[in-house]
Amino acid sequence: MSTANLDAADLKAVARGGLIREDVMNKIWDISKIPLPFTDMIGTDSSTHPYKEWTTDELAVPDITNARVDGADAGTNNTATGLRVGNHHQISDKVVKVSFRADASNTIGRAKELSYQLSRRQQELRRDVEAISLLNQASVADDGSAVPGKSGGLPSWIKTNVQLTGAEVAGGFATGTGLTVAFTRAAAAVGLTETKVRTAAQQIYQQGGEASVFMSTPDVVQAFSSYLFTSSARVATLMSDIEGSAAKATAMGSVNVFVTDFGTLKFVPNRLQPKFTIAAVTNAADVFILDPSYLSISYLQGYRTEELAKTGSANNRQMLVDWTLCVGNEKAQAMINDINPATAVVA
Numbered sequence: 001m002s003t004a005n006l007d008a009a010d011l012k013a014v015a016r017g018g019l020i021r022e023d024v025m026n027k028i029w030d031i032s033k034i035p036l037p038f039t040d041m042i043g044t045d046s047s048t049h050p051y052k053e054w055t056t057d058e059l060a061v062p063d064i065t066n067a068r069v070d071g072a073d074a075g076t077n078n079t080a081t082g083l084r085v086g087n088h089h090q091i092s093d094k095v096v097k098v099s100f101r102a103d104a105s106n107t108i109g110r111a112k113e114l115s116y117q118l119s120r121r122q123q124e125l126r127r128d129v130e131a132i133s134l135l136n137q138a139s140v141a142d143d144g145s146a147v148p149g150k151s152g153g154l155p156s157w158i159k160t161n162v163q164l165t166g167a168e169v170a171g172g173f174a175t176g177t178g179l180t181v182a183f184t185r186a187a188a189a190v191g192l193t194e195t196k197v198r199t200a201a202q203q204i205y206q207q208g209g210e211a212s213v214f215m216s217t218p219d220v221v222q223a224f225s226s227y228l229f230t231s232s233a234r235v236a237t238l239m240s241d242i243e244g245s246a247a248k249a250t251a252m253g254s255v256n257v258f259v260t261d262f263g264t265l266k267f268v269p270n271r272l273q274p275k276f277t278i279a280a281v282t283n284a285a286d287v288f289i290l291d292p293s294y295l296s297i298s299y300l301q302g303y304r305t306e307e308l309a310k311t312g313s314a315n316n317r318q319m320l321v322d323w324t325l326c327v328g329n330e331k332a333q334a335m336i337n338d339i340n341p342a343t344a345v346v347a
Contacts, residue, residue, distance in 0.1 A: 034123055036130040037215065037270040043296035045326060050089040050142065050149060051178070052298050056329045057082030058208065085173045087180065087327075088139045089300050090151040092128050093320040094121035100313045114315050118305060122319050125303065130272045133297070133325045134288075138171070138182040152180030154295075154335075155286060157327040161203040161334035163196055168337060172330065183337065185276070189284040191343030192224055192336065194234060198260050200289040200334035205262035209291040209332030214258060214265040217285040219341035221269040227345035228255045234347055265289065278338055287336035294328035 012018040045052075060080070068075065098114045110116035135153040142149030152173075157180055159172030169184035197214065204211040214221070227233055258265045278284045300322040308316035327333065 034127075036126060036272070037268050038133055038273075039126070039130050039297055041213065041268070041292045043293075045296045045298035047089065047298045047300040047322075047324065050300060050322070051086050052089065052300075052324045052326060053084060053086035054326060054328065055082050055084050058329075058331070083173075083175070085175075086178060087152050087324045088141050088149045089298075089322050089324045090132070090149050091320060091322050092125060092132070093318055094125045095308075096121055096315075096317045096319070097311070098315050100315070103315065114317075118317060118319070122303065122305075125319055125321060127272055129297070129321065129323060130270075131274055134270070134273045134286075136171075136183050136185075136274075136276070136286075139180045141179070151324040154288065154325065154327065154333070155183045155337075156180040157325075157330045158183075158333050158335045160207065160331045161200060161289075163199060163336060165190065183335075185278060186338045187279065189278040189281040189338050189340035189343075192220065192287060192339045192341075192345045194227070194345070194347050196336045197224070197258070197265070197287070197289070198262075200287075200336055201260040201262040201265065204289060204291060204332060204334050207331035209294065209329075211260075211263035211265060211289050211291055211334070213268050213290040213292060214287065215268040215270055215273070215290060216287040216339070217273050217275060217283070217341065218269040218271055219283065220285050220287060220339055221267050222254075223341050223345050224258075225255045225267065228258070232347050278340075281340045281342070283341060285339055285341065287339055289334040289336070291332040294332040296326045296328070297323055298326050299323050 057080070060078070096114070096117045098117055103112055103114045105113070107113055107116075132151065133153060134155070136155040137150055137153040138156050139152030140147060140150035156171040157173065159170040162168075162170045162183075164170065166186050167184070168186045171181040171183040173180050201211045214224075256267045258267065273285065275283045275285050301320070303319065303321045306318045306320065308318055310316060
């Protein structure tokens with residue numbers, strides 16, 4: 001602050017906020033992205049009941065002794081019924097309460113506060129559904145009183161193609177209760193291996209599926225991508241040839257497709273996939289090898305906004321979605337469980 005003249009510091013020092021107008025950029029810089037890698041890649045369906053059911057079936061293993069004597073009577077009955085499975089619906093919501101004055105005020109970065117809040121909270125609601133779909137959550141029936149219905153997450157469905165290494169217990173659909181069972185995790189997180197990825201793709205192929213997606217948290221995807229550049233990776237040598245090319249040289253620092261004997265896997269990092277804690281590892285994660293054609297989200301009621309009763313001089317809204325995850329056949333999916341992304345990937 002100068003004593004010889006009036007300067008900006010003098011103007012800022014005037015009581016009740018100073019005399020210099022604020023210069024605030026009329027834009028909101030949001031770092032939380034909207035893409036939903038899992039729910040965007042799978043199908044959608046509709047429901048007419050809060051317990052969505054479907055049937056699964058599969059062909060018998062080829063009978064290599066299938067030979068009959070000419071003129072002999074028909075053999076044993078070969079008919080099969082398949083299975084009837086289902087998942088409970090889950091109601092997820094977001095509530096917005098904005099006063100009349102707040103909505104009428106000239107706010108930074110948006111025209112109307114109510115509209116802005118509704119837009120943002122609906123994006124959050126869709127992100128919630130994405131994360132819950134991948135959560136190790138058993139399905140729960142709504143009792144109409146204190147217990148809300150819950151959709152069984154993907155880890156609670158996969159029981160056939162899981163590579164158990166210790167005390168883990170695979171989840172799956174329980175025909176007796178009509179519920180899915182949460183996966184029981186190991187006592188310690190382990191490192192990912194190339195063998196496990198190849199085995200998962202082979203398991204899906206042998207069951208009749210077509211694996212096409214490798215999905216996990218960003219740090220796990222990065223760890224496996226980095227491993228594929230090492231001499232330990234059992235893949236074709238990564239080459240770079242720019243001689244004679246008029247284009248600018250590009251440094252390739254990642255791998256986003258992994259070709260196995262039983263399917264080409266696209267790497268899909270999912271920042272919304274839940275992490276969990278095992279022992280001292282706070283960012284453990286699962287790896288999903290997926291055939292998306294057997295997965296869908298079914299809606300009893302899709303995303304909607306309901307106007308609630310006014311409370312004083314405020315507008316109240318509730319955004320809801322009534323949904324469930326449908327795993328058409330769990331044998332078309334695989335899970336590599338309890339991965340520690342800090343442990344080096346090996347062959």
